[in-house]
Amino acid sequence: MAINRIGLYHLETLLWIERLGTFAAAADRLNTSQPAISARVRELEAHLGASLFRREGRTMSLTPAGRQLVRDCGPLWGDLQAVLMRCGGFGEASGVIRIGTGEIAAASCLPAFLSDLKKDMPFVSLEIEIDLTVNLIQQLLTGRTDIAFAAGPIAHPALIARPIGSVGLLWLASPDVADAFGAGASDRIVPVWSLASHSPIHGRMREAIAASQIAHGLLNLCNNARIMIDIAKAGGGIGIFPEIMAREELASGALVELEGMPALAPVEFHVAMRASDTEPVTHSVFDRACALALG
Known part of the structure; x- marks a missing residue:
């Protein structure tokens, strides 16, 4: 030997x-x-x-x-x-950390988090992949990613997950569409936009439509919340959007909140890693992520 x-x-x-x-x-x-x-x-x-x-x-x-x-x-x-x-020290750590994230987390807390992480771990290469929650969990389980920021509850015996906050959801539309909608034209076809069926927001949207005054709304799907926000700004319909991603449009008046719509529960977010992962760098990044306050 x-x-x-x-x-x-x-x-x-x-x-x-x-x-x-x-x-x-x-x-x-x-x-x-x-x-x-x-x-x-x-x-x-x-x-x-x-x-x-x-x-x-x-x-x-x-x-x-x-x-x-x-x-x-x-x-x-x-x-x-x-x-x-x-x-x-972690300042000398090297290697590759792969992070999977949903679009909402990527557009809110992730930029500052990654910037601070690179300052403290300059020799660690980061690979970021944006996807839907169902795909993020699968990639984490198969080892394609090391850490995932995902919407909704995460319950799997092979994973460790910690809550990092919640994001509110709002019914939004352009001012013209909102005025027409509020004027009593609820029996017409109203273009409605939702994230794809694997997203937690999609389920909230279907439930809210059933409880709303939209009689025969045509549900349109898109896997990109930012694109849907732009469609709503252009007068292309109404939708349920993450408040944290639409703050600028709300502040400028490009989008307004629809009145009289069913209340929406916020979407909870978690950060997760494999329970079997023993990499100190991965654990350090995960611990830092657990301290985030989304929203």
């Missing part, structure tokens, strides 16, 4: 393969190629004199020896990283 030839990158590679499930995902996470990952595994197996993976059809699975090594080295790897972070 050539244990003195085993490098930290060998163990890091093994742990990421186990965490993400495939050689390809580990290669993507470690910013290298799949052949390079395969070569590292072969080197580690040669140094240990044991097989760590076996092929099952088109997939690879850990052998009993591989599972034992992962079980023993996982906590040690986390402890080692924590020791190094305490020695050099």
Whole structure:
């Protein structure tokens, strides 16, 4: 057993393969190629004199020896990283942190948060992906992202989630559309805009329409709240919009709140990470995110 030839990158590679499930995902996470990952595994197996993976059809699975090594080295790897972070500080930390976020969080608290984060961790590269909540959770579970800012409750045994505040929802329209709507023309077709069906706001919209004075409103879907706000500004209909994203339009009078519409409960937001993630940098970013106050 050539244990003195085993490098930290060998163990890091093994742990990421186990965490993400495939050689390809580990290669993507470690910013290298799949052949390079395969070569590292072969080197580690040669140094240990044991097989760590076996092929099952088109997939690879850990052998009993591989599972034992992962079980023993996982906590040690986390402890080692924590020791190094305490020695050099997070100002010297490097690597890639992938953050998934919904559009509302991205447009409100995220810019200042990321700016402060880069000042304290200048060598950590950030990759931001904006998507709907249902996709954000799936990306987090599969290891494509490390941290997610998502709307609605997050309940999954593999995730840790903390609330970061709520965002109010308002019925909004341009002044002309609002005047016509309030003048008693509620029996006409009114263009209504909502986020796509996987968004928590979509469910609120459908419930509110059912309880409102809109008789036969045509529901239009869009996966971008900013575009819908612009459509409403141009007189293209009414909709339920996040107050935090429409403050400028409300202040300028480009949009006004519709009167007499059903009350809307705010949308709760959470930040989440995988419970199994032992990366000190990820934990540090998550702890900072938990201190945010959305809205």
